[in-house]
Amino acid sequence: MRDILIVGAGQAGLQLTHALLADGYTVTLLSARTPAELRGGNPLSTQMLFGPALEIERRLGLDARMDETPPAYGLRVTLSGPGQPTPQADLIGTLDVPARSCDQRVKMADWLELAEERGATVIHQAVTAADLDALTRSGRYDLTVVAAGRGDLTSLFEHDPDRSPYTAPQRVLAVSYVHGLRPSPAWADGHVVNHTVAGLGELFIMPTLTGTGPADILFFTAVPGGPLADWSPALSPTDHLDRTLALIRTHLPTEVADRCRDVTLVDDRSTLRGSVTPAVRRPVAALPGGGLALGLADVVITNDPLTGQGANSAAKAADHYHRAILAHGDRPFDRTWMTDTFETFWHGYGRAVTDWTNLMLGPPPAHVQQLLGAATAHPPTARRLAAGFADPTDFDAWFMTEPAATSYLAGLHQKA
Ligand SMILES: Cc1cc2nc3c(=O)[nH]c(=O)nc-3n(C[C@H](O)[C@H](O)[C@H](O)COP(=O)(O)OP(=O)(O)OC[C@H]3O[C@@H](n4cnc5c(N)ncnc54)[C@H](O)[C@@H]3O)c2cc1C
Helix, strand or coil: CCEEEEECCCHHHHHHHHHHHHCCCEEEEEECCCHHHHHCCCCCCCCEECHHHHHHHHHCCCCCCCCCCCEEEEEEEEEECCCCCCCCEEEEEEEEEEEEEECHHHHHHHHHHHHHHCCCEEEECCCCHHHHHHHHHCCCCCEEEECCCCCHHHHHCCECHHHCCCCCCCCEEEEEEEECCCCCCCCCCCEEEEEEECCCEEEEEEEEEECCEEEEEEEEEECCCCHHHCCCCCCCHHHHHHHHHHHHHHHCCHHHHHHCCCCEECCCCCEEEEECCCEEECCEEECCCCCEEEECHHHCEECCHHHCCHHHHHHHHHHHHHHHHHHHCCCCCCHHHHHHHHHHHHHHHHHHHHHHHHHHHCCCCHHHHHHHHHHHHCHHHHHHHHHHHHCHHHHHHCCCCHHHHHHHHHHHHHHC
């Protein structure tokens, strides 16, 4: 059977590893971190996965923690001005299948151990460009896939300027995993909540499962230069939470501060700060020794986390690559196959996610404001908005452009 090398043990690399093992492939997985290092580190993400991505995990037998992971039954969006006590828009869309966030520290450590049990050769090594050159030159592997996330190895993949409108981060990210969040007085619990503060950014609140049980996440995605984006790099975990709560009291609707009155950090490794420059890169790295490597997920399509799509897209990209590898049989995995594999994913899925995420990074255009207004009054529109988080390819038809939105809204008025 064919021998596949995968670099990076995150959502995409591990999922592809398990999928190929199930089909009898020989897989070598290079992971920068051991399971103990993953479990003992800081959060990596907020990792909310929607129905289709969860279904891929279930099919691969990677859902051992699904039942203990608290469900998010829908998506709530509020829109307010800075410091405005009550939101001017407040809508909720129920999801067909609940979304779930299982702490990647826990999930990836479990999946890494399981990969070894299922027959993968796991090597704990932070791979350098020189290592990759030697590995691809060795002729030992039929295919090398780089699924190493947003780290240094991205530099091997050429930036695609036509698909990358940004050269700098569009949000400053600050995450706290907490206990003690009070229920919302307005809506039933168990939702992903997006509190948008016009011009300043967003606060997301969502349930999660951590290594010590269920918790909640407070996640700021702040517009750079604005008051929500002012985070000193030297903050201790306690200072980070204090700052989060102070920003909530000053800028968010009163309900949020009330809910957060008793929150405490899950532990002293429960915070994360950073930023991401959205970018699309070309899928094939040509190494100096003549070897080729195929980029997967964040390595080649990095989106800002504000639409919660990176891990969902990674799951779908890994699934797409898995099917392409199977379909290719015994033929060589050459540059043409690598490019086609990425391009079919880009045109069928990745492009829609990137365009939608980039739209949401800017000030909401008039047609988006009209659609959010419609969703506030019309539950089927709110449900369609929530469903778009599970499958963003639907947004082209009604959300992305002014003509599509006008036509959708006209259809609503005719039905009314
Ligand atoms: C704050 C934040 C919140 C987010 N929230 C969500 C969300 O709610 N929903 C969602 O879908 N997405 C979310 N995302 C995005 C999501 O976490 C990522 O897009 C997703 O994890 C990407 O998966 P991946 O497999 O490509 O990379 P990663 O998950 O980053 O995995 C890459 C792996 O490769 C390893 N690695 C890196 N370099 C090397 C090397 N040189 N050698 C060997 N191994 C290496 C890393 O240690 C890591 O284990 C969020 C991201 C952030 C930053």
